[in-house]
Amino acid sequence: MRLTGWGRKPVVDADMLAPRSISEVQIRCRQTPFRGIPRGNGRSYGDSALAPRVLSSRRLDRFLAFDAETGVLRCEAGVLLADILDVSVPRGWFLPATPGTKLISVGGAIASDVHGKSHHLEGCFSRHLERFSLMLADGETLECSRTQHADLFRATCGGMGLTGFILEASLRLKPIRSAYLRETTFKAENLDHALSLFSEHAGAPYSVAWIDCLATGPRLGRSLLMTGDFIDDGRLRAPVKSPLSVPFDVPGFALNRYSVAAFNALYYHRVRTAQRERMVHFDPFFYPLDGIGHWNRIYGKSGFTQYQFVVPREAGHGGIGAVLKRIVASKRGSFLAVLKTFGPANDNPLSFPMEGYTLALDFKLEPGLLPFLEELDRIVLDHGGRIYLTKDVRMSGDTFRAGYPRWEAFQELRRKYGADTTFRSLQSERLGL
Structure with a gap:
């Protein structure tokens, strides 16, 4: 099949x-x-x-x-x-x-x-x-x-x-004690402001920022930071809603830097005050895209890739800022751009997070994209970061080894249990595992 x-x-x-x-x-x-x-x-x-x-x-x-x-x-x-x-x-x-x-x-x-x-x-x-x-x-x-x-x-x-x-x-x-959360949205004027808001609200149980990856100049990295915490009202059920669905592949020309820029502007300005609070069910807070069936069709028949990277906390402003500037210069907009903060790394050799910031960006697969993503790889590695394997479809073996220095220990364990000759994917062969 x-x-x-x-x-x-x-x-x-x-x-x-x-x-x-x-x-x-x-x-x-x-x-x-x-x-x-x-x-x-x-x-x-x-x-x-x-x-x-x-x-x-x-x-x-x-x-x-x-x-x-x-x-x-x-x-x-x-x-x-x-x-x-x-x-x-x-x-x-x-x-x-x-x-x-x-x-x-x-x-x-x-x-x-x-x-x-x-x-x-x-x-x-x-x-x-x-x-x-x-x-x-x-x-x-x-x-x-x-x-x-x-x-x-x-x-x-x-x-x-x-x-x-x-x-x-x-x-x-x-x-x-509830299926609902108190969601607070903060409007960040630029990347500096967004990162300071993350620090200010580090105690919030949940936090995530949507970021406008096409904003330029003093507005570079303008964002909407959303924090959340479950409330205590005893409402553990909610009406089941039928999800929307994308019925066909959207034509490739419909998703371009102009349409993405227009969407970003509308989305950013939909929040009219510096801070907004509301009650939301857990579904739209945690899983907004799950409410849209076949949403990957938005990117057309050519498909898409999500480029997600993490950089250490001390390199957050420099690394994320450099990536955003390169995206602006390329005129390649990302329909979805999500910024989160990570706590300390764990002891799993190929686990992605490290203490710092992660940015996820969706790009339509089109001519010239792969060389552009290799440029972003160099920026990420220069700032001590790495790329998320679960989202990856094109990373080189060299980029993988530089971002995951414990890969040799992982491969040795695979040999120990006989997995190296049995469990293989297109990705593992591409990365040299």
Whole structure:
């Protein structure tokens, strides 16, 4: 079957195995050793879950146990975060670390060690992971946690599916007393102002900024910073709304620097005061794009890529400012530009976050884009940063090795468990893993 990532390029013809149970996975892989890459719901943007052979977890979608005293949920790897929220929120539980989409699998969340608007306080997904069961290259299954096979636990969290196939996992949820948050929006006049607002509101449980990547001069980096905190009103349910959907591929000419600039101006000026407060349901606060089905069609048939990087805190102004200036000079607008702050890095060798700032930018795939992104790579590396593997579709091996200095230890662990000759993706081969 033909498969792509969420960015819709590249396209591969793949043989996809989709077992219906954990026992079926184990039996089939012992009989015929698997060679390829695990895949969840296909929401990673690039080629990290693409290979000639793919082992899908989507039918492994069962809840196995829940402890209402501790909030520990045990489930199979194909369960979506959306499935968890549908069941847990009405009972007063939420995900402590969640990315900008809930349409990813638990296995994918572990493999990407996803982060969200709470990283500065709550860290990555792996911080709230108790343990998981991992099937190795030879079909053997190991229990992995911070005390059992800890090296494999750390390497799998952020390891992009290259250490084995996650069968099921246990994670801790956090208690909430409402499905609603108090959202406060601050209007930042430029990048300096935005970064100072992040510092001023560092204690907010959730924070994120939309940034106008085409603003110039003294307005460079003008932003809307949104902070949030769950309220305590007992409302744990909300009406279910049918999502909108993009019914067809938008023509390529419709998304250009003029349309992006017009959107950015309208979006920035929709907030008319320096500070605005409102109550919002968790869905539009955490997952605004999940309310638009097939939103990747906005970028047309050519597809798109999301370029996300992180730079250390001390290089935040210089690194982000240099990237924004280069985007302005190129006249390549990004329809979506999101700025967040990160807390300390964890001990997982390929986990993306480091203490500092991360900026995510969407670019339509078009002639000249890849050389331009290589220019941005050099700026990011010059400022001590790195690129997010889950969003990547074109990074070079040299850029990867410079940004992830512990890659050799990761590769050595793969050799130790026989994963280097078994679990491979288009991305891993491109990066030289």
